[in-house]
Amino acid sequence: MNIWIAIAATAVGCYAVKLIGLLIPAGVLERPLVRRLAALLPVALLAALTAQQTFADGRTPVLDAKAAGLAAAAVALVLRAPFLLVVAAAVVVTAGVRAMAG
Numbered sequence: 212m213n214i215w216i217a218i219a220a221t222a223v224g225c226y227a228v229k230l231i232g233l234l235i236p237a238g239v240l241e242r243p244l245v246r247r248l249a250a251l252l253p254v255a256l257l258a259a260l261t262a263q264q265t266f267a268d269g270r271t272p273v274l275d276a277k278a279a280g281l282a283a284a285a286v287a288l289v290l291r292a293p294f295l296l297v298v299a300a301a302v303v304v305t306a307g308v309r310a311m312a313g
Contacts, residue, residue, distance in 0.1 A: 276312065280305030 239245060265277045283304035287297040 276305045276308035279308045 240249075261281070265281050266272055266274065280301040284297050284301035287300040292300070
């Protein structure tokens with residue numbers, strides 16, 4: 212029965228978030244600060260998720276092949292490589308480091 216309570220609470224929460232988004236006046240959404248935050252928030256959340264997935268293993272910090280792949284992707288981005296090349300560089304470097312490490 213606890214699973215259904217969790218499902219119902221999640222559904223109500225999702226509906227509430229959508230409803231709050233619809234109830235916010237348009238004037239508030241047009242403010243420069245709100246526009247800037249709305250543009251920067253997804254980038255910040257994605258960066259935090261990437262860092263957590265790359266440098267953490269449960270509760271302990273790690274430095275492994277994923278970090279090398281992320282570094283390769285960062286170098287490719289700095290060199291203004293196309294997105295597919297950035298992903299390919301990260302994959303190749305990560306696989307290479309894992310192959311060398313055993």
